[in-house]
Amino acid sequence: MSAYDERRKKLYEWMVNERIAMVMFEDTEGRRDPAIRWMTGQPSDALLFLSAEGKSLLVPWDANMAAVYAQADVVIPYGEFERRSVKALQGAAALFKIPLGSRVEIPPVTSYTNFLKYVGDAGEYDILCRNSGTHGEAESLRAIKDEEEQEIYRKAGGITNEIIDLLENNITAGRIPTEIDVVLFIEAECRKRGCEGTGFETLAAGAGRSFGIHAFPAYTAEPFAGPGLSILDFGLKYRGYTTDVTLSFAKAPLSPAQEKMLSLTEKAYEKALSMVKDGVYTREISLAADAIFGKARKAMPHALGHGIGLEAHEAPYLRSRQDNTWQLRPGMVFTLEPGLYDPVHGGCRLENDILLTESGPELLTKARIIRF
Amino acid sequence: MSAYDERRKKLYEWMVNERIAMVMFEDTEGRRDPAIRWMTGQPSDALLFLSAEGKSLLVPWDANMAAVYAQADVVIPYGEFERRSVKALQGAAALFKIPLGSRVEIPPVTSYTNFLKYVGDAGEYDILCRNSGTHGEAESLRAIKDEEEQEIYRKAGGITNEIIDLLENNITAGRIPTEIDVVLFIEAECRKRGCEGTGFETLAAGAGRSFGIHAFPAYTAEPFAGPGLSILDFGLKYRGYTTDVTLSFAKAPLSPAQEKMLSLTEKAYEKALSMVKDGVYTREISLAADAIFGKARKAMPHALGHGIGLEAHEAPYLRSRQDNTWQLRPGMVFTLEPGLYDPVHGGCRLENDILLTESGPELLTKARIIRF
Numbered sequence: 001m002s003a004y005d006e007r008r009k010k011l012y013e014w015m016v017n018e019r020i021a022m023v024m025f026e027d028t029e030g031r032r033d034p035a036i037r038w039m040t041g042q043p044s045d046a047l048l049f050l051s052a053e054g055k056s057l058l059v060p061w062d063a064n065m066a067a068v069y070a071q072a073d074v075v076i077p078y079g080e081f082e083r084r085s086v087k088a089l090q091g092a093a094a095l096f097k098i099p100l101g102s103r104v105e106i107p108p109v110t111s112y113t114n115f116l117k118y119v120g121d122a123g124e125y126d127i128l129c130r131n132s133g134t135h136g137e138a139e140s141l142r143a144i145k146d147e148e149e150q151e152i153y154r155k156a157g158g159i160t161n162e163i164i165d166l167l168e169n170n171i172t173a174g175r176i177p178t179e180i181d182v183v184l185f186i187e188a189e190c191r192k193r194g195c196e197g198t199g200f201e202t203l204a205a206g207a208g209r210s211f212g213i214h215a216f217p218a219y220t221a222e223p224f225a226g227p228g229l230s231i232l233d234f235g236l237k238y239r240g241y242t243t244d245v246t247l248s249f250a251k252a253p254l255s256p257a258q259e260k261m262l263s264l265t266e267k268a269y270e271k272a273l274s275m276v277k278d279g280v281y282t283r284e285i286s287l288a289a290d291a292i293f294g295k296a297r298k299a300m301p302h303a304l305g306h307g308i309g310l311e312a313h314e315a316p317y318l319r320s321r322q323d324n325t326w327q328l329r330p331g332m333v334f335t336l337e338p339g340l341y342d343p344v345h346g347g348c349r350l351e352n353d354i355l356l357t358e359s360g361p362e363l364l365t366k367a368r369i370i371r372f
Numbered sequence: 373m374s375a376y377d378e379r380r381k382k383l384y385e386w387m388v389n390e391r392i393a394m395v396m397f398e399d400t401e402g403r404r405d406p407a408i409r410w411m412t413g414q415p416s417d418a419l420l421f422l423s424a425e426g427k428s429l430l431v432p433w434d435a436n437m438a439a440v441y442a443q444a445d446v447v448i449p450y451g452e453f454e455r456r457s458v459k460a461l462q463g464a465a466a467l468f469k470i471p472l473g474s475r476v477e478i479p480p481v482t483s484y485t486n487f488l489k490y491v492g493d494a495g496e497y498d499i500l501c502r503n504s505g506t507h508g509e510a511e512s513l514r515a516i517k518d519e520e521e522q523e524i525y526r527k528a529g530g531i532t533n534e535i536i537d538l539l540e541n542n543i544t545a546g547r548i549p550t551e552i553d554v555v556l557f558i559e560a561e562c563r564k565r566g567c568e569g570t571g572f573e574t575l576a577a578g579a580g581r582s583f584g585i586h587a588f589p590a591y592t593a594e595p596f597a598g599p600g601l602s603i604l605d606f607g608l609k610y611r612g613y614t615t616d617v618t619l620s621f622a623k624a625p626l627s628p629a630q631e632k633m634l635s636l637t638e639k640a641y642e643k644a645l646s647m648v649k650d651g652v653y654t655r656e657i658s659l660a661a662d663a664i665f666g667k668a669r670k671a672m673p674h675a676l677g678h679g680i681g682l683e684a685h686e687a688p689y690l691r692s693r694q695d696n697t698w699q700l701r702p703g704m705v706f707t708l709e710p711g712l713y714d715p716v717h718g719g720c721r722l723e724n725d726i727l728l729t730e731s732g733p734e735l736l737t738k739a740r741i742i743r744f
Binding site: 029030031032043044045061062064065067069079082083108109110111112113115129130131180183184187188191192196197201211212213214216217218219220221301313321341343 | 401402403404415416417433434436437439441451454455480481482483484485487501502503552555556559560563564568569573583584585586588589590591592593673685693713715
C-alpha cells in the first residue's frame with residue numbers, strides 16, 4: 001500500500017464516521033489545495049473526488065501530467081466535464097453511484113457565490129460546505145508528517161543547511177554583493193541539488209530595506225549585507241515539501257539599538273525553542289516570545305511561526321490570537337521566526353524549521369544571525 | 373488628481389448609482405486582489421474600504437510599506453483591528469458614519485463559511501456578496517488600461533523584446549544550455565532593466581518535457597532547446613504589470629508531425645491576430661483558432677488567451693466556452709497563445725501581448741517560433 005493509499009484510507013474512515021458519501025477537493029489558481037498532491041501525487045490543477053466506499057477519481061487539467069505523476073483509481077480529464085466543477089461533481093457521483101440526497105462535501109473555501117451554484121445545479125445531493133469537515137480533517141492529518149515525509153524533511157533540511165553555509169561564506173567575503181545575486185545563487189544551488197525550486201519568492205532585503213516584514217520588491221539590484229541589518233528569507237522545495245528559514249546579516253558598525261534588536265530576537269527564539277514539546281499549546285509559546293519583546297517595549301508585527309509542508313504556511317499555527325487552540329504533536333514540522341523591524345534601524349529575523357519527534361524537537365535547519 | 377484618485381472616483385460613482393454605502397476589498401494570501409494596488413499603490417496584503425461619499429481607508433498588514441507606497445485618505449494598520457476583517461469592516465463603517473442597515477459589499481470570493489461570519493457578526497449592515505457588484509466593476513475597469521498603464525506596457529514590452537532577442541542569440545548559439553540557465557538569465561536580465569521580477573514562474577521545458585501545458589517542475593537542470601520542440605513561457609513584471617510571452621524553440625531534425633504542429637500553431641496565431649478589433653467577441657476569435665486545429669484533427673487543451681495587467685490572468689478572457697461574452701475594447705491588453713501538445717512529439721506554443729488601440733492592434737511583444 002503506497003503512502004498515497006494510506007493517506008486516502010484515513011479520510012475514507014473519517015467519511016464513513018461522519019456519513020459523508022462523497023467529498024470534492026479542488027486545486028486551482030486562486031484556490032490551491034495541496035491535499036490533492038498529498039493523496040495522489042498530482043502536483044497541481046485538478047479536482048479529486050473520494051467516496052466513502054473507498055474509491056478515488058482524479059480530474060486533472062493536464063492528463064499527460066497525471067499519467068506521469070498521479071495515482072488514483074480512476075482518472076478523467078477535466079475537459080470531459082466541459083471544465084466545469086459542478087459537472088465533474090455530478091459525473092463523480094454517477095460513477096460512484098452516490099444515492100440522491102446523500103451528504104456531499106465541497107471545499108470550505110468555496111465562495112458564497114459558487115456555493116449558491118452548487119446548491120442550485122446539484123440540488124439532488126445534500127451539499128455541505130464546512131470549516132471543520134473532511135477538508136479540515138485532511139489539513140489536520142497533513143500537519144502530522146508520516147515517516148516518508150519526515151525523511152523528505154531531513155533531506156530538505158540538509159540541502160538547506162549546505163546552502164546556508166555557502167551563503168555565509170560567500171556573502172561575508174563579499175563574493176555575492178547584491179540582493180539579486182543572493183537570490184539567483186540560491187535558485188541555482190538548490191536545483192543542482194535536486195530541489196524543485198524555492199518554496200516561495202526569496203526575500204533578500206539589504207540594510208536599506210529590511211524594515212519591512214516582507215520587503216517589496218522581494219529583491220532588487222541593490223547591495224546586500226552592507227553595514228547594518230539585512231534579512232534573507234528563503235525556502236527550498238524538495239519533492240513538494242518546502243523548508244523556510246531566515247538568516248539575518250549584521251555587518252558592523254551596529255548602533256546600540258540594532259544590537260538590542262538582535263539580542264532580543266535571539267532571546268525570543270531560544271525561549272520559544274525551549275518550550276517545544278508534545279502537548280504544549282502553541283499560543284503559550286507565542287505569548288512567551290511576545291512577552292520578551294514587550295518587556296523591552298517592542299512588538300513583533302507577525303506570528304511566531306507556522307507549520308510547513310506541501311504549503312509554505314499550513315497547520316499548525318503558532319500565534320498569540322485567543323482563538324489559537326493548536327497543540328504541538330510528534331510529527332509536526334513548523335517554523336519559529338521571531339523578528340523586529342524599525343523604519344530607522346532596519347529589521348532582523350531568525351527562523352528555523354523544527355520537527356517534533358517522540359523524543360523532543362529535532363532542529364532541521366541551522367539558520368542564524370551572522371555578525372561580521 | 374493622481375491616477376489612483378481617478379480610478380477610485382470611477383468606483384465611487386458606480387457605488388452611488390448602485391446604492392452601495394461602503395465596499396471592502398481584500399488582498400491577502402490565497403485571496404489576491406490587485407484592485408487595491410490599482411487604486412492606492414499598496415503592493416499587497418491589505419484591506420481597502422471605499423465609501424460612496426468618496427472616502428478611502430487602507431488597512432495594511434505592514435504600515436511601514438504603506439507609508440512608502442500607498443495613497444489613501446486614511447491608513448490604519450490591521451493590527452489595530454486585531455487582524456480581523458470583520459472588526460476592520462465595523463471600524464471603517466464607524467469612521468465613514470455608514471448608517472445602520474446600509475448596503476455594504478464584501479468580495480465575491482469570500483468563502484461561504486466566512487460569509488456566514490460577516491452576516492452573523494456585522495448584521496447591523498446589509499451585507500452583499502455578488503459576482504456582478506463593485507468588485508466586478510473594478511475588474512471591468514481594470515481591463516481597460518488608462519494612458520499611464522499603456523505607457524507602462526510599452527516600456528515592459530520593450531524590455532521583454534530585448535530579452536527575447538538575447539535569448540534567441542544565446543540559446544541558438546548554445547551559450548545557455550539548460551532550463552535553469554535560461555530561467556536565471558531572464559531573472560537577472562529583467563531586474564538589471566528595472567523590472568520587479570518575473571510575473572509568474574518561468575516555464576522552461578526542453579524537448580523531453582514540452583508535452584505538458586505547464587511543465588512540472590517548471591524548470592530543471594535538464595538541457596534546453598535540444599533537437600525537437602522546447603517551450604519557454606515567461607513574463608516580466610514592470611511597475612506591477614506583467615507581460616506574458618511564449619517562445620518555442622524548434623531544433624532540427626524535426627519530424628513531419630512536429631513541422632505540422634508548428635505550422636498549425638502559427639496559422640492559428642495569425643488568424644486570431646487578424647480578427648482583433650474593437651467590438652469583436654473574444655469567443656469568435658477563440659472558435660476560429662479552434663477550427664484551424666479541428667480541421668487537422670487536433671485540439672488545443674487550453675484557452676486562446678487572457679487579459680494581463682497587475683495579474684498574469686485577468687479580464688478579458690479569450691475562450692470558446694459558451695458563457696464567454698467578452699468583447700474587445702480599446703485599452704485592453706491581452707495575450708494570444710495557441711499551442712499544441714503531444715506526449716510523443718512534444719509541445720509548442722506561440723504567445724504575444726497585444727494592446728488594442730483606437731487605430732487597431734498594437735503588438736507589444738515579438739515572441740516567435742525559432743527554428744534552428
